[in-house]
Amino acid sequence: MKDGIETRCESCIVRQFNSLRAMSKEELKKVSDSKITKTVKKGESIFEEGDKLSGVYCVRGGVSKLSKLSANGKDQIVKLATKGEVIGQRSVIAEEHANLSATAVNDMEVCFIPKESIVNTLNTNPNFAVEVLRHMAHDLKEADDVIVNMSQKTVKQRVAEAFLYLKNNFGEDKDGFLALILSREDIANVVGTATESCIRIISEFKKKKYIKTSGKKIGIADERGLQDLAEGF
């Protein structure tokens, strides 16, 4: 992870998507003065489970996986964070060590914002606090949904859901392949299963024309079919 080009938060587009938009001009200025823009190459880590975070990271580009290592040695990917999302918030707010590791899935550009600016604004600007709260409430709902899926759906259903999720949140390239390319292992870690199980399901899906593949790229061929599968038909 190294320093990159300089920009001002005030004119940063990604701000529109996250809670920083609730900051006043002056607050934003302070943040902008104290932030550090960094580039993170694919596979590099932004922070690790257990780290004490001294600030949050605002994603300007690329995608990060937030994962947690379980006792049996497997990574579980809990969330994928993309442009506009702020990561590390939870730990900074709860004043705890990081609960998850953040790793770049592809080349990224992130802004590190020291926690002082964040905490300060939280304590003085209720609009900002409420905005952050709203985002956290949304994350919590999503996490609850994942819990239900994990415990009640089969691996096949979850793989189908994962593909639909990837399409809806990261889109497709011009050839109809998912824009976000994940290794089979990463897909398995999102779904919470063994890599081989995941691969087997992928080839089954391909045989049944639900999806198409090209190298590690995956394209959705029959969205309706996948949806039905995910719902359990």
Next chain:
Amino acid sequence: MKDGIETRCESCIVRQFNSLRAMSKEELKKVSDSKITKTVKKGESIFEEGDKLSGVYCVRGGVSKLSKLSANGKDQIVKLATKGEVIGQRSVIAEEHANLSATAVNDMEVCFIPKESIVNTLNTNPNFAVEVLRHMAHDLKEADDVIVNMSQKTVKQRVAEAFLYLKNNFGEDKDGFLALILSREDIANVVGTATESCIRIISEFKKKKYIKTSGKKIGIADERGLQDLAEGF
């Protein structure tokens, strides 16, 4: 669910445990004037998935299960809320319909607080907003942990963990049985498995002297053994 005895929030002990403690005297007075104390009998519902909540519920006594119905018709219990916890916050803050159902596990006493008091205070008192934020951050961490457990641990490990959780969070009675009595079905729904599987594991645990039972009551006999099991030894 019906109305019960009247009390003032200002002198309510459970307030110490939740975010209401960050309210000013005047704010608390308003809340107290607008709140409604209700009793909920075992098995009754406080709200259902999909309901539009017009306020939050502060638990004064008893325990509520927060669960979500999955497509296959099974309930997944996502959280158990006890004395001092506030439920429904997430939905009110996100201005969404309830994501989970809340049902009384035993007889409860709850205070309904109209959302206006809450939203108002959020928008004007940063201390309160931050306090709520901290609680939500804590819930989010717990949810992430549950996700990892659900996907990476065996049912046996999760049952062991559930018992330890119940002991640590709800304590034991004088005879060493878990103070919170759940039906086998509820235990299964916490763990995310079929009732029969859960029962089978319980009898195995009993045979191996990890736990003791008496009716539907369960007591922990070998805490260390359960811990080792939960960790995967």
Next chain:
DNA sequence: CGGTGTTTTGACGTCGGTCAATATGTGTGG
């Protein structure tokens, strides 16, 4: 072109879900 790391496929065993039958409560009204 060999070497390293992913992807794919096969074979096998076990965990856990389902259905069905039986026991054990638990509450209700008589």
Next chain:
DNA sequence: CCACACATATTGACCGACGTCAAAACACCG
């Protein structure tokens, strides 16, 4: 207090889903 109806708990038998180990096919890179 009993008898009946009904809910909950327990056990057995069966089978499909999934994890694991091992090997082969394929890609990528120097």
